[in-house]
Every structure is written in structure tokens, then in C-alpha cells.
Amino acid sequence: MEYKFSTIARTQDSSTVREILKLTQGTGVLSLAGGLPADAFFPVEAVAKAYEQVFRLGGTTVLQYGLTEGYIPLRERLTAMMASQGISVTRDNIIMTTGSQQTIDLVSRVLLDPQNTVLVESPTYLAALQVFKSYDANIVSVNTDTSGMQLDDLEAKLKEHQPKFVYVIPTFSNPAGGVWSMERRTGVVELCRKYGVLIFEDDPYGRLKFDENLNFPSLFSIDQQQGGDGHVMYTSTFSKTVAPGVRSGWLVANQTIVRKVANAKQSADLHSSSIDQRALSELLDFFDLDGHIRTVSTEYHARMLRLTSLMKERQWEGISWNEALGGMFMWVTLPEGFRSNQLLELAIQEGVAFVPGQVFYADLSGSNHMRINFTHTDPSLLPEAVERLDRALKKYAEESLVKSVR
């Protein structure tokens, strides 16, 4: 039969990243596209022990329905973890989700009516843009540079659009890998408070610091220090610190918001896996997560340095990038006029993949950028990946030349 899908479903395609990942699976293509952590560092033994303890200690209640808000002992532990990051909350300010992707979806669900405005960085997280679109939001980009959102543009757009919230990734962002300055952090918090607008702070990567001594306070903690009364909603996840497979993220917010999100979650899926949550709670009891995060961050740092050194050797003309201070991504700027999605086609022919920049822009600008992930590809393969990228860039330049001559 012919199906009549909803307006949302008709516009909702599979994500570009996902399609690239599919294209490259099992083909020998070296993928710098996905946002995947390095499998090799997953603490499988510790996680296995944690699940074993859940069943050994938990009895039959482990398998019964759980609370929509999540397993209480895990939320208690998260309270302590948040406190160590300058966020002072109780467990009633926390709700567990199936990863921060679900946090973004549920927060959008309880806040966005069609045509409500959301302000975002340019560029910003692709899958957040997809969620906001699925709620028919009016997505407006705020001018963003390497220090964060530009305050004058933000203020103009707060006034003009009266947005429902401002969505930001201030630390080691996806895709640009950047870090906001303190001035921009405090500035954005102050402006949003001035105009009575919520901030939605997404922080999946903040703990993957390449220099332990660096400190980037969350907007949530800044708002609290300044005596704010709940202007910031904060989400993070265990996907990048423990592993994506444990499928557990969380929202920290004012209780009023948490209660609304809990109602929405009850309707969406009753609750996330409580076995995963119980296992995380056990894990945090015996596992040195801080030490593990240091190990992983050190390795990611080394991989990033290896990749950038290989890229520098190539002496590509007019191509620049940031050296990330943490996280999982580098943001490469190609010469003006380059179209990274066309480059990608050539790159896949050569056997290497990345994500073209424009998908990270609400207005699809930024076509002369590409996002490169440095955490998932085995370091021994990086020379070959850069070699292939080099060939693709040369082909692209040749083809452009041919076109311009014609």
C-alpha cells in the first residue's frame, strides 16, 4: 500500500555521517568520518565485572521495571561527579537518558513548539540540528569564531528572535573541536539571563582534556556561581568516557524541567536500560574512571599530533586547521570556493572518508570545511589516510582547473 507519513518523517533522512559510514563499511576505506571513540581503550574487563556484580548483588528486582528518572544510586554518584566539576545539584536535578542524543530530543520535545527559535553555533552538532528540525524549529545561527559565540551577534539575535533556548558545545565542540574563552562563557550566560532565555549546554567531550591543568568551567557552573536560578540545562554522557555501548547520558537541570522531561520520557520509552545504569553505578564504585580518562586523553592527544604532523608534511597550500586541546575532532578549512562534498566523492574513490563541513551549518554554508576524527583510526593507518587525502586534494585541484578552463 502507499503510506502517508507525517510531515516530519517526510523530511527526516538518514544522517550524512551515517550514510558515509555505511558506504565505507567493509570496503577498505579509511574513515576519519565517524565520531567513534577508540575501541581498543574500552575497559571491557571492568565493565564485564560491573554487569556480573549487578546480577550477583541485585536479585530479581534488577529485571523489573525501573524509575523513569533512572537508577537512584547512579544519580547519587553523578551528583558527586558533577560537584567535582563545580555543578552543585541533587539527584532530583538529574534524569538518565539513552545517551545525550535522547537528552537533546526530550529537551526539544518539552520546549519547542513549531516555529519556535533555537540559536546555535555555526558550525554545530549535526544530529542536534536534525532534532530541532524534527520539531519544526526555526534554527538561527549565531556568528561564531574560535573563541565561541560572538556576544554582539548573540545579543542582537536574542532580541530579534526571543528564542526558546541557545544550544552550545563550549568545550571541544563537535565538529570544530574548539574551546570557548572565559569571556565568552560568562558573556553568554549573562546575556541569556538578561533576556530570560535558557541555555542548553552539551558537554560530551569536556573531560577528554589533552592538558590536565587546563580548566574550562561549564556554563552551568558559571550560572550557579553568579546566583542564576536555572538558566542552564546541562547534558553529558558516558559514551566517550566509558563507552557508547553503555548507552547512558544524563540531563542536569532545574527540577521543574527535569519533571517535564520525565513525563516526556515516560511517554517515549518508560525508562532507559536499568541494567546498563546499574552496571555503571557498580563500575564507578571500583573503577578508576579519572585515571582511565587520563589514559584515553593522552592517547587521543598523541593521535591528533601524529595526524597534524603528517598533514603539515604535505604543505597543502591554503589549507589550515586547529590543533585540538581535547575531544575527538579537528576542523579543516579548505581554500575559499572549495566544495568539501565534491572532495569527499574523490576521497572515497581514493579510499579515505571525512564529513563535509556544510552539514554542520543550519544554513548549509561552510562548504569549504571538513570534519576529521582522530580518535578511531588506528595510528598505524594515519600515514596511508593522509596519503589518500593528498591524492584526492590533487585530483580535486586538477578537476577544478579543467572546469575553470572550459
Add this chain to the structure above:
Amino acid sequence: MEYKFSTIARTQDSSTVREILKLTQGTGVLSLAGGLPADAFFPVEAVAKAYEQVFRLGGTTVLQYGLTEGYIPLRERLTAMMASQGISVTRDNIIMTTGSQQTIDLVSRVLLDPQNTVLVESPTYLAALQVFKSYDANIVSVNTDTSGMQLDDLEAKLKEHQPKFVYVIPTFSNPAGGVWSMERRTGVVELCRKYGVLIFEDDPYGRLKFDENLNFPSLFSIDQQQGGDGHVMYTSTFSKTVAPGVRSGWLVANQTIVRKVANAKQSADLHSSSIDQRALSELLDFFDLDGHIRTVSTEYHARMLRLTSLMKERQWEGISWNEALGGMFMWVTLPEGFRSNQLLELAIQEGVAFVPGQVFYADLSGSNHMRINFTHTDPSLLPEAVERLDRALKKYAEESLVKSVR
């Protein structure tokens, strides 16, 4: 600050059942309200072994991101399980969800625009009504008797409303515990095909049969036998056959629908717990699930008989109920004019809880019904539960008398 929630969030309250469960927790109230399976029968040892195997056999990939559609070997096993129930599909017709609640949410998301109509049984599953409302659907009840939806009323409403789909629980329904006749099953499938309308078949309880020899073919299998081309979407779950804690349900549907649901799920949470799914796949390899379901069903049958025999002894005037042929619920009809939500207040004072009938009706009619769960309360406590219910009924009658005299 003052939050401006979305229209949906402002109407979305915590469910009645959930609030009753909260009220009764730790108070000594005997709850016949929740839809919980009996903890005592959860196959904890087998499940624990399954998780252990996942980590022992799986290596690091166990902890990496998984497919949105779900773990392939589990979907392969489900294909075989579905075939044994007369449903012939491939794994591409199956997508895994975080329980059938999420299936209902995602199916609604890809099909419903605001004010689209959904036809439902009266009464029907409360949390499905909540989902449909959250998509601003126009929910229309079809006249329903103990044999299922009435075909003449269904046809009239298919013509009048041109609904997006018809949501049904044909076997051991929640809340009424009933079973549709073969005539109604085939009739509904034929009518929906005639009018080009999808059927959404929810089947969480179908395998909990009290008589093994009874056979109630799914609408999906009937549609297939009649050569239909994808008029039925079918959802089931492991919550009632293995345990709710494994948080895994699935949708079976035409590939076009499955792909749309996958796009929606990608935006909603990327994927459900793959550790839970891998464990279920391992479990199905060595565990006698069919035998386990027989054991549990036999016990549930005994509990239902015990409860109804205790109720019969009371010789309540004008109160009737169905004797369930399977599933987890009994549907009690009180005398005309009784308001079961007022009775519930008295019942909780006496120390027993149930769910008042009207919450299961799209139009909030049916106030002289109550839903009683017979699976979760320990059988030794059933005499006391009925005793308390008896006291509440007597109080209610007295108070009604006083009011009517005044």
C-alpha cells in the same frame, strides 16, 4: 526563571498508574494497579549467564556504537520466532526499540501530523492514548465488545475520519484482558485494507496463554495470508516473556515503514542498549523460552483463578468481570453510576489499589470499571487484598446512600 514549555509538555502529566504506584510504594498498600510481571519468575540466572557470555565472546565491539535498527543476530532470531507465529518476514522488516512503549512513540512520530485521526478500542492502553495525544492526534473510539471492535462502527468511522491508523490489542488486551474473535480479526483486516488504512497491532501479552491449545492468529499474519501488502504494523516485547529490565521491544512492518522509523529513532536516541540486545540474542540460544513462558502462564492462570474465586465468595451485587484466557489483567464492571476513581480513594485508605477504568477511554467514559492486575501481587496476599476491596466497596455504597438521602 519562569519556563515556557511546549504545548505538548504543558498537557503531558505523569500517568495515573504511575502516580498510584508512587502513592502506594512503601506504604503497605497492596497494589493490583501496576502492569508488572511477577519478579519471582524472572530467569535471573539465565539472564546473568547471557550477559556474561556477551562480554566473554564479544570483545571490544560490544561497547561500540551499534546499528539503529538493532543487533543483527537478535533480529535474525526474531525472524524465526515470528515465523513460528505465522509471520513471515526478514530482518529488514524488524527494528529493535527500548520496549514497545518506544515503538508506539516512534510509529506515531512517523505517521501522525496534528489533528490526524487514530481509531482505538474502548477501552484501550492508557499509555498509547498519552502518546497519541502528545502528537496532537484526534483520537476516536470504536465501539468494542468482548469479541473485539464492532465492524459496523469501525467501517463508519473509517469512512468518516480517514484515520492514519487503527490501534488495537487483539489478544489479552490491556486493560480489558479480552480476546478478539476470528470473525472480528479477519473483519478488521479486510475493512482496513478496503479503506487503505494501516493497522497498528500491539501484542505484548499474546504469548501468555492459559491454555496452550488456544490459537489467536495475529492480524499481521491474517493480512499476510490474505495477500495484503503491508497493512499491519506489529509490535511486541520481551518485557512480559523474559523481563521488563531487558528493555527490548520490536516493530515488524513493511521495509518502507521500518526505514522511516529508523530515521526517527536515529534522531531520538541513535540506538537502544546493544548490550541488552546482545544478551537477549545469547539467551535465546541456550534458554528454553517457550518452556519458561509455559511455566509463567500456568502460574498467572492459577493467580487469576485464585483471585476470581476470592471475589466470587464475596457475592458482590451487580459487579461482574471477565475470566481472562491469558495476559495480566482482569476488567471489572461495577454497577452503573459507580465512579471507580472515588472508589479508589476509599480503597487506598483501606490499603488496596487498582486502576480506575476511565483513564483507558479516549473520551473518559467507562467510570464504572476498574482494571485489576493479577500477576504481580504475591498469591498469599490476595485474600487480604480482596478483603480490603470488600471494605472499600461497602464504604462506597454507604457514602453513596448518605449522599442520595441528603
